Every structure is written in C-alpha cells, then in structure tokens.
Amino acid sequence: MAWQIVRRLLIFVGSVLVASLAVFWLLSGIGDPARVQLGTGATEEGVRQLREQMGLNRPFFTRYLEWLGGTLHGDFGSSYISHAAIGPQLADRLSVTLWLVLGAMVLSVVVALPLGMLAALWHRRWAGTLISGITQLGVAVPAFLVGILLIALFAVRLGWLPSGSYVVPAQDPGGFLEHMILPWLSLGLVQAAVLTRYVRTAVLDQMGQDYLRTARAKGLTPWQALLRHGLRNAAIPVLTVLGVQLVTILVGAVVVEQVFVIPGIGQWLVDSVGNQDLLTVQAIVITLVAIALAVSFVVDVLYTLVDPRLRHG
C-alpha cells in the first residue's frame, strides 16, 4: 500500500514536470506576454522594457527552473497580468467549477443510466429508437444553446430561476442550488446524452450473456436483471467514459460558465491563455493534470471494485 502511494506520487511529480515543460514551451512560442499586457497603446520601447522587467529575456530554462523552484515551495507565483497570487484564486475557481461539473455529472448519470438501459432493452422497438434519436440530438445540441434556451424559458419568460451568477454554497445553500439548477441542466443534459449512448452500448454488450438468463430464472424481471446484473458488468466502459468526461468537462465547461456567468476555471484558462499569462496557465494545467491522475486512480480502483476479474493475481 505504501509503495502504491509512493509510486502514484512519483508518477504525479513526473507528469507535472512533463506537463509544465510542455506548457512552458508551447506558450513561449505563441506570443509575447509583455505585448499583450500593453495592448494597443504599446510602443516598441515600452514592450522591450516590460519584457526586461518581467524577465522574459532570460533563457527558457532559467525561467523554467525558477518557476519550478517556486512551485516546489508550494507557490504558484503571481500572475504576469494581475500580479495577484495565483494559488488562492485557483482554489476559488476550481471549487466553483467542481461544483458545476460534479453536479452536472450526477445529473447526467441519473438521467443517462435509465435512458441508456431503456434504449438497450428496447433497441428494436420504436421507443428505444426514439430514445436513441433524442439522445443523439442531445449530443448534437451545443451546451451554450441549451443554456440560452433554458435561460430564456425559466429565467426570462417564467422568472422561476435566476439567469446566472454564482453563489457560494457555504454562505447561502438555497441560493446556491437556485443558481446552479440551470447550469447543471445545460451541462448535465448534454453530458447525459453522451453518456446514454455509452450505457446503451455497454448494456447491449451484456444482453446476450448467460448470467442475465440466470438472473431472470431467479424471477427478476428483464429490467431488474439489467439493473442489478447487466449494469454492473456494463460499468467498466461507463466508468471509463465518466472519468474521461469528468476531466474534459472541467475545461469544456467554459461555455456554460460564460453563459451563466460562473467564475470557474475554464473561463479563467481561456482568459489566461488569451493574455499569455504563462504562470496562470501553468498552474491551471498542473491542477488539471493532478485531477486527471486522481480521477484515473479512482476509476482504476472502481474497476476492481465492480469487476473482480481485474484484480490481478
């Protein structure tokens, strides 16, 4: 167990190094933070001076090592642009996005599991085809459109829910829920559509299996058999997809964050990339890498929980 943890840690450190080097290298080739900071009012002289001040003229590796040194001290540094410390902001933004993403994932799972199973169970009936069709449309509808439509209906027309903005759950749990319902819906429904497709496939893959017949011989309805037996066996691909979704949506939520004015990490990443704010991008990417590794660890553990055959001897 101890070795497991050490190994994971080593992997993590290695991944962070690789990712940070990649980000450093990619961004340094794309544009000039000094120029971005000075904007359209810039003079060549001004840009040169600022580059000097920001230390951008030093060699690539010097800058990289300096950053690394800071990070090793647990310090993400301060933004090139805002000069504010990155760490605390990262924590805030990340928590916002995590709420958004986790809520949406829960919603999508709750919607997708039954729908996917129904679509599989009825795969030759019109109802199954209908579910497949609707979910496919769901995949095709961009989340921002869903968002705008939801706002137009529930916020503007009916006035039931606020049209956006974020409320810290610790301060006002009710308000938090009220504000998150629409974002969760618009992100979650699209994800649900995607997930439904995987559930359908995974469940169909299980439908011909003998153990389902055994389950039915016990007196389970086809539905129960699928629910208790099929689903568990379909869980491996579904879990995988969930893991992948969880990581990719973190950034992918940017559009929903935009439409619902949620100060999350996706939006911040886009801004920071736009501002050439290298240190901020660096911090965000490293956080994402950490999350990805954590998620894949959790998914691996879940694999072995749902499918004992994967516990290698």
Added chain:
Amino acid sequence: MSRPVGPARNGAAEADGPVLQVSGLRIGTRRTELVHGVDLRMGRRERVGIIGASGSGKTLTCMAIAGLLPPELVVTGSVRLAGVDRDLVGAPERLMTGVRGRRIGMVFQEPMTALNPTMTIRRQVAEVLLRHRTVPRSAARRVVLDLLASTGLPEPDRIARSYPHQLSGGQRQRVVLAIALANEPQLLICDEPTTALDVTVQATVLDLILERSAAVDAAVLFISHDLAVVATVCDRILVMQDGHVVEQGATVDVLAHPEHPYTRQLLADADLSVPAGEAS
C-alpha cells in the same frame, strides 16, 4: 411416439393433479422449427428425465417451460403449472417473474457463464431469496451459507465471499444448484446439472437433488447424457431426437426395454468399455 403415457405407475403423483402439463409445445425460429410438439405431464414429486441427442431440443424445451427462450425464437403450445391459473406460454412477464425462481427453479447447462462475474456468490444466492421474500433480509446470510453447505461445497463461507471466476466449474455448478433450490420450488429443471462435477460430488449433488426435491414435494425435470445418472434420479424418461419425443415411459421400461431404434443406439453407446461399433 411409440409409448403412450399410460396410467402412471406412481399413481400417487396423479392423485392431486399434475404439477406441469405441457402439450403441443413447438419452438422455432422464424423459418425453421426446432422442436416439433412436445407433450409432457409431470405429477407431484415425479422426476422425469430427458435424454437425447445433442441438439435435439432438450434445452430449448426447458427454456420454453420457464419462459426464457431468447427473443428470436417463437414458441407455441401450452405449458400449465399447478397453482398458476394461466398458460405460461404467452403469459405476461409479470406473472413469469413470480413463477421463476419461486415455483420453478433452474440449473443451467453451462456453469461457467451462468453466474454474474462481478458479484459475490453470496449476493447472487441471496438475491433469489430476497427477490421472492421467502427469507427475511436478516436471515439471508445464514440461509445462503446453509444452502451452499447443503450442496456439498467445502468452506461455504469462503465460497460465499468468492467471485465466480475464482471457483472451479464444479463449484460454480453447485452454486447454481443452490440458487435453483433456494426457494423450494414446485418444479426443478436441471439441464445437465452434473456434467461439470466429479463423480463424488456428482453423487452428493444427485442425492441433494433427490433429497431436497422430495423434501419440498418438487417435481424434477432432469436432462443428462449420463444414462446412469438419469436412471438414478428419474422415475420416467423421455427420449428426444431431432425435436421430437421419440419414446417415453418409466425409467426401467425405457432403459431396460427400449423400443425406438435411437434409444437402443443410445444404450449401446453408453457402455464405454465396449466400442460402439462392436457392441451392436
């Protein structure tokens, strides 16, 4: 059909009506018929064996009785079970779920795939108990261990905690049997329940089937290729070939005085100490 179902020798079973009455059962795909009209009548406590060629429709017949045929197969005819006032053929799923696992227990042919690879044995056995609420949840744990032990499994506690892939074929087969017997069904259908078992375990399992079915007054529909096993278990035998029941009657009659050439052939081939060709 050579031998009509005469007045049964074990009249006791007939006294309170048949447990199972199958008539004119036909099974087929959309273009070929696979089973051509099977008639079968089983009394209480009666044990009926089906023997026959591989692919002759034995499994399909059993599946049809339990309503578990794959959806691409079509079934006609009638299957009636005592205590159920509906024909099981074409019965609604709701009815069938109440019947399966409760009134009809099933042991399948292939033990390797019959169990859910992702669930512990304990849960899989307990499920059938809890599904029909025959045992309170609190007692389920103990009942499961008892059931496993009664099938002759060593270390029932370890087995209960295992997953199917950790068990040998025979161990799995006994688990399936435990599931089938859990709710003391009226009718136990065993599709080659002992093929994966060694002879000692087989003897135990056969004893178990005999003993438990007797204990709960269950009728047994038993498929096996091992004539000795069939003879051990069954009072009556059906011989199937190519989707037809070619002969049926009391075990002793059929096995000792076979009439249909196919039955004779079977008996001839059953003796392994003599090569088939020379024996006949």
Added chain:
Amino acid sequence: GTSSSSSSSSSSASSSSAGAGGSSAGGATSGSSGGSGSSGTSSAAPVSDASLSIGFILEPTSLDFTQADGAAIPQVMLTNVYETLVKLDQKGDIVPSLAEKYDVSADRKTYTFTLRSGVKFSNGTPMTADDVKFSFDRVTTAWKPAIKAEMGVVASTTVVSPTVVEVTLKQPSNSWLFDITGRVGAVFSKTGVADLATKPIGTGPYVFQTWNRGDSIVLQRNDAYWGQKPDVKTVTFKYFKDPSAMNSALLTGGIQVVSTEQTPETLGQFKDTSKYQIVQGATDGEVMMTMNDGKAPLSDVRVRQAINYALDKQAILQGAWSGYGTVIGSHESPNDPWFVDLANKYPHDVAKAKELLAAAGQSNLTLNLTLPPVPYATAAAPIIVSQLQEAGITVKASDVTFPVWLDQVFGKADYDLTIINHVEPRDIATLWANPQYYTRYDNKEVQQLLAAGDAGTQEQYVADYKKAVGILADDAAAAWLWSFPNLMVADANVKGLPKNLVGEAFVLSDLSVA
C-alpha cells in the same frame, strides 16, 4: 501665474470659481453645486441606500492601473475611486475636480492648480499638493503601461503651498491637460500606494470593497466624500463574457444596467419603455478597417480610395451593428472638438472603385483580412468581404487570437487589412503621426499639423486637427467604418446614465435609482 489666457473653456473657468465656494463648505450635509459640474446632482435630500448592479464585458486584470494596462481598470477606478485634478464633462469639456481652479501661464507651459481643501483620502489622510506631486512624479518612475508616456511632456512638478501645485511642461501641449483627466492624472496618497492591487486608496465618491475575480467588483459609497455624495450606496460591476448572458441578467433583474450592448440586434427585447430605457450616445472609439499603408499595393492611394468607394458603410453599420453608431469618414469621434462630418467623402460607388483599381493596375487584387476575435470585427468582416468582392477584390479573411493579432498585426505590421476599434480618446496622433505605428502611414504634413495643433492655442488645436482629419480622409489612410456607439440599456428607473462615454471612466456619481 496670471489668470488663464486661454483656459479650456470659459464655462470651465466659471465653474471652477463657483466650485471654490462650494468646496470650502466641504461638509457632509450641503455639498451642493460641488465641482462635479454635471447635471442631476442638485438634490440635497438625504442620500438613499439604493444599490445598483451594472453589467460589463471586460473584467480588469488588476485594480492597479499603474502596473497593468487595459481600459477595464480605469472604467471602474477612475473618477469613482481615484480622482483627477480636472475632469471631462458630458460635452467633453475639461472642468475642475480636485483642483478648485487652474491657471495657465502665457507661454502655456506652466499650469498652476489650486487644490480643494478638506479633501481626504479613504485612509484618512488629507489630500495635499505633496500627494499631487508624488503622484505625477510617480508616473514616469514607477508606472508600467505605455500610457505613462503622456506624462513625458512634464518638465517638473513643484509644490508651491499645501494647496497649490505648479506643473511645468517641456513644450506647450493641449493634449496634456486632456490626458490628465485620465489615468495619468489620478491623485494617489503618498502613504497609500503600498498595495494598490488589493487596497486602492483614493479620494473619490466610492471606495473599493470587494472583488470576486471572474465575477464582480463592488464599490461602496465613500461617506467621507468631499463633494456631493452619490445617491447609490453600493455599486456592483458585474462581468459577463457572454453578451446575451448580460441581456438575460437585465431581463431577470440580475443587473439594472447593461453598460455596453454588444449584440445590438437584440435590443428589440427592451422595447417596453415602461420597463427599460435605451441610452444611445457616442464613445471615443472609431471602428476602422486599417490598411497597411506601407505595403504594396495598399501603399497606392488609389487602391485605398477604391476600397473606400467599394464599401457601403451605411450597410456595413446596419448589418454589423444594427445601425447603431455613426458612419465616419476619418479618424474622429463626434465627441472630439474637431469633428467634421466626412461620412460622405467616399460614397458607395463600385464603378468608381473598379476604375481606380484599373488605374492602379490592380484589377485582380487579392488581400488578406486578419481579424482579431472581437464582435464588431467578426460582424463586419463578412459584409466587407462581400462588398469588396463585387468591386473585384478578393479578400481572404482569417481569424487570429488576440496575442497573435498583437504580435503579427500590431507589432510587426505583417498584414494587409484588419478591423479594430481604437477606443482611446483623442488618439489621432498616436495612429497617424508615427510612421512606425502599425498603420505605417507616413505623411509629413499630417505629422506637422498634429504637432503644431497640440502645442498651439485651443483654437489652433481644433483648426489644425480638423485639417489633419481632412488630409487623412483624402489619403484614404484607412477605411473608417463607424464611430462606436455608447449603447446602454437599463431599467427605466435608473437615472443619470451618461449619454456619451467620455474619457476612460464609467462615472457612477451621477446615477440614482428612482
């Protein structure tokens, strides 16, 4: 110093003297007729507890405009938190603010500002001439953004007395006085610049309260303010990346004001005047299709003129910005004192365009249009491409990111055509008097006129600039499209919204909620 031989305007002079009396009272109760010089502040009734949320698009990257650039910072901080010695009124005239009055020497090189007394910073220290000198000196020494160059013309700043400060310029400059109505003129506390990014300290009617990054900035009324206290107690600057989200927020009561409407085509949903008001005015921004004047074939004036003839600017304005804004023909905004209407300089005339192209030997012209990711550019581009196509010019439009645009187009002038809104007020000299600028426009006469006008009297200033604007139009130095409108939508009960966006600040002190 003598009395102003030519102060910015007579009105400002009179207002400054009026302000003197008002400020001495300086009290909390009757701050009427303060130097704010704006209308709508006459009510002496006790101030309300109202709060207001205003939607914006661009969030500041920092609160400290001495270190970071970008129009979003002064929009929040200037005039509201920090104040300047003089400021602009709605007409664009320069009026006193922290200075009760100012005098200009005869050679127009020395400005003497008499400061208002009783003004306190939000950290409690009184505002004195020392602070002004400290602030002005600090621009050239400690500021980072390029805008600090505006203070380059100052030779020295001298403290005459605690309430009088004297600024001497290297040469006369009209723009300097205008410039110090902006960021570089902000007066900081000598003891309060340690942490400008998180603890801004100013003299303004509002104090900074909180900033939820990525979401909003909250300002609170400064109850110790020297002048007329604003009506609205709490103002939230709420930031929206998505224009339609901002509209929705207004519709659902999340905000009360949309400070700038980026999707003018959606204004229809605010038709109901009992609920909403649409405020339409001018900004200092010119949306223009800049051409690379230093690179063939665009270095040929005939080609540039042909392009101008080929464009139906009214249609472009209609299609891209639903007709909001004013078509312009040169580098000028209706806010500028030298504004002349040159919109019809190049009427839409495809035949003429083709003719000019033929004359230039460019009948089969292909140009690249490099677009920064801004809504007006992406909106105007398709129409421009279509119209130029009709005149026989094939345009290849491509999108780039903003850093790439800055690097390639703005930094290296590696482009043919681009579309951008130059929002800085009175930036004509920046664009057209510097041959190294990305416009690559090199016209000695224009350079001379702009320099002379800046150094000359106010009248000369206006006259020379008018002339320069005319030459730019003749040269078709760019294809100016429209003057960017100040388009605001607000709840009907919000009063005091500025019609024109003058200067860099979004002025809050005039707002009230009925």
Added chain:
Amino acid sequence: MTVTTAGPDPVPDRAAGEPAVVVESVSRRFVRRRGPFRPARVVDALDGVSLTVPRGARFGIVGESGSGKTTLMKIIAGLDAPTSGRVTVAGTDVTGRSGRQLDDLRRRLQVVFQDPMGSLDPRMRIGQIVAEPLQAQGRPGVREAVDRALRQVGLDPAIAGRYPHQFSGGQRQRISIARAVAPDPEILIADEAVSALDVTVRATILELLETIAAERSLTLIFVSHDLSVIRRVCDRVAVLRAGHLVEAGPTEQVWSHPQDAYTRGLLAAVPTLDRALAAARQRAGGAGGTGVAGVAGGTAPGRAGVAAGEPAGAPARQRAGGDPGAGSGS
C-alpha cells in the same frame, strides 16, 4: 504427498523419444486481491505437482472439481505461468515464455477448453473459429480442413456461417473439439471435452480421438470427471486432489489397485446403469418404496448386460490395437 511418474523407472516402451510433457514440481498460487485496501488471500491451486506424459500416451487426469486440473492444463499450454516449477513440452521449457517463443508449442499443442461458450468468440462465425489455428499456422487448404473437422465431430459443414450463440451446449463443445483437431496437433489437451455430449456423439468423438491417437501417435491429455471415459480412453491416469497429485500410474493398475483412499472413493462413486436401473426398478416396483439405491443390481434383464462393467473389470478391449499401456511404479 506427491507421486511422480517421472520417478525411478522410466517407461520402457517409449525410451525412443523424450516425453511429450514433463511437469516438475509445479505450483500455482492465486492471490485474490479483495479490493485495494484489504489484505490479499491466497489459494494454492497447484502445489508441487510433478508428472511425465510420455510421447504418444493417452494421459488422463481426474480429480474432484476445484482440484486444479484446469489450472494445470493452462500451465502446460503456456496460457498461465506457474508460481514455481517447470514445464517442458517436447523437450523445450515453456514456463515463462511468451509470443514468438511459444510458436513451436502452438504448432504441436491444441486445447479443448472446458467452457465451450466462453472459448468461442461470440463475434466470429463457426467457420472462422475452426479455421483460426490453421490460418495462424499458415496451413494450406483451410476450407477443406474445416469442413472435414466439422464433419468428424458430427456437424454439418453448412453451419460454418453461423454464430456460437445459435448452438446447443453439445454442439458448441463439438465445435471446440473440431477447432482443436483440425490442425493435427501432436499434443491434445482436452479439458472436459465430452461432458456435454450425448452418449452417441460422445462415443463417436472418443473414437475419433482414439483413431487420431493411434494413427499419428497423438499425445492426449484428457481431463474428465467421468471415470468411465478416462478408463476407456486413457492408458495412464493421474489423480489430483486439492492441488496435490495423489496417485498416478497405468489406468488399469489404478483401477484395480487404487493406492489412495480418495481414489478408492472416486471409483466407488461411479454410477452404473445397472445399479441405477435396479434401484429404479425397486422404487417403481415396491409401491411407495424408499428411493434408496441398492448397491448392486440383482438380475438385470434386457439391455442391462451391455451396461458398464464393474470397477475392476477386464482391460479395455479397444486398446489391443494401440500401444500397450506402460507399467509404472507405484
């Protein structure tokens, strides 16, 4: 208690070549991880098993279910690696080898898996499945060979286009056998290869195996619960129990003089038709008679005489043509 056949007395008749399979003190331990945070549990499926299968032998392995037969088969076939010990097939060590190194083994050895359904790729047609070893080994005339193999196991070659799930259990098992015999292996491991077959088909298959064995000196390793099948087919037999080899030797010797109590128990438990019939008759005759099976049937009219003989019956007749069973020390 480990009994090895590779012991002191070598097989006299087969001195010519090296043994087909030599298993040297092979152990296989399964570590069952029970979730990431709980201690693992250990199962010794095989524990120090040694045995030698001479070339051309028909070697039976019996044992109770769970005794490690399948595990041993997989190790011999190079599908699983022993935790310790060594397996030599036709002179080459196969333990711990993979991929290319096993090519030679693959050409010589085929396996009929215990679980017919699981060992048939559900997405492959029967024809493809049976053809697979032939194709993998680049044999010519695949089609004919497939047809022949299917016919040999009593299936119509026309079914080659269908999928595994469309067959009955016995049919699947025959497909599995067809796949194994199609490439003419030198060594055939059959794990419960005939358990799902009716007696008629079983007889055919056994005959088929015997014929192949006789004609091309096939080494047959036959795992079964069915002792009568083992006795009929195999000249030598090994008895496994709980991962240990409890007894091994020439079949008839083990049959007539079982050394181990477990073996004796096994033999005694073999059901025979006449005993069963006698019991059945008793049940049927004595109205309400107890269903207890008597030990041996008295008179067995009709066909009873043809039924299986007593455990200690005469040597099987069919072996006359083949190699005489080799004696072995025990």
Added chain:
Amino acid sequence: MAEPVSTATGPAVSPEPAQAAVAPLPAAERRRPGALLVTGGTIVALVVVVAVVSFFWTPWSTIYTDVLHWHAGPGTAGHLLGTDIRGRDVASLLMAGAQTTLYVGLLAVGIAAVVGTPLGILAGMTSRRWTEVILRITDLWLAFPALLLALTFATIWKSSLTSAMIAIGVATIPSFIRVVRSGTVVVMSSDYVQAARVAGRRGPAIAVRHVLPNVMGLVIVQVSVAYAIAILAEAALSYLGLGAGPTTPSWGRMLFENSSLLQAGYPVVLLWPGLAVALAVLGFNLLGDGLRDRLDPRLVGR
C-alpha cells in the same frame, strides 16, 4: 485419416438431426440491414451528396451578403431558407457547410480513432508496465487543454480549419485510448482469447481478429460522440480566432454567429444550422448504432 473415422462415424452419429435443426440461415435474413442502418446511411449519404453538389453549385454565393435583407425569413427575395444575421443566404451556407462538416469528421475523428484505438488496444494487451506507461501518458494528455493544443497548432500552421481539427483530433485521442482499453481488458480476460493463443495467434492477430471486433461497439459510439463534439468545437475554436476564417461556411459557426438572434426574436435563423448539425450527427450516430448492432451477432435477426 479421414476415411476410417468417417466410416466409423457414419452409422453412429447421423448428421441429419444436426443438419435439420442447424440449417444455415438464408443469406437474405443475415444481410437485411436494420432500420437504424438504413436511416443513418440515408442521412449520411444526403450530407455527402449535398457537400459534393455544393462544390459546383449553391443557390447564392456563400460570401454574398444581401444588404437589404438581414436575417430575413424563408422565401424572402429568392432566399429559400432566408438569410442569416449578416445577410448571407442560409441555404447556400448550409450546403457548403456540409463540406466542412465532413472534413471535420474525417480529420478530427479520423485522427482520434486511428491513433487512439490501436493505442487503447495496446494498453489493454501489453504487460502491466507498458500499460502503466501508456495510461499515465494518456492521463496527462487528457488533462492537457485542447485549447492550448489548438493555439500551438494555429501558430505552427497559421490558424485554419485544418489546424483546429488536428488539435481537436489530437486532444480526443486519449479518450479513445481509455475507452478502448477498458473494453480490451474485458475481452482479454475471456477464454476465447486464450483459445486464440492456443491456436497460435500472436498479439497483433488477436488484437485484430478478436479484440477489435469485440470493442468495435465502443469505438463506434466513441466516434459518433467525438464527431458531434468536433463539429461544435470547430465553431468554438473559430470564434476564438483559432479556426477557419469567417467566410468559411460551417454549421457550428452559423450557430455561434446567429445565437444572438434567439434573443432578438428571429430564432428561425438558428433553426437551420441547428437542424443540419442535429441531422448530420443523428445520421452518423444512427449509422454507428446500426453498424454496432450489426456487428453483434447475438442481436442480428431479433
């Protein structure tokens, strides 16, 4: 060897019962494509045809802006489906957008599937150490924002549809790896893979003949989902200045550009590209589902 056996077999086992019962299914039944396949195929074919036609002919030029008719309703002034927010002919844009859509699918999804599927299979088949290496790289890659990739590629090749699509494709690879690997692991634990080993198949052949067909269902779903995402991502990237220029017709971009018309009260303009995207995605997905079901013999004929 056949002779003695077959003579021995002859009388003992009559092949007839098996033969009668196991008659081969007529080819017609096996070949009959499902409704999913037909519908999906038809829609996809329609998109292809429209794309091809648009190379040669569209009702209007796709760059022509009708300055008299902004976001006009269907049928106005010869615009069959009306005009968009910039006065361009919607029908023409839709037709030409089909090209982009197909290109997007081929390039982005193609890259992801062609690279990701083999890697995923590899990760599920190789030794634990290599699996670990591949998976950890995948995690890293997964976490790496597509936006950054898009930026980089846009810098290397100048922003274009191709650079954006390569970025999306490359960014989608890890999800293929993960999904395919999970399926592979399950397949690899089955007996039929062991049987194939015994048959003499080596890793690559097992991968192609056993693993691939058995994970194909997952791959197909992954492809169809990735396809929908790619279409929308193309639009999003081009809006950030990382994709095709504003004059390249694309359905995703039409959605983005016209989205404000929803609030402006002209939702119908949005309807067309929305329908087009939906239809294309639907088509590809139905085709995918159909293929998937086709590939599962247990479902054929049900």
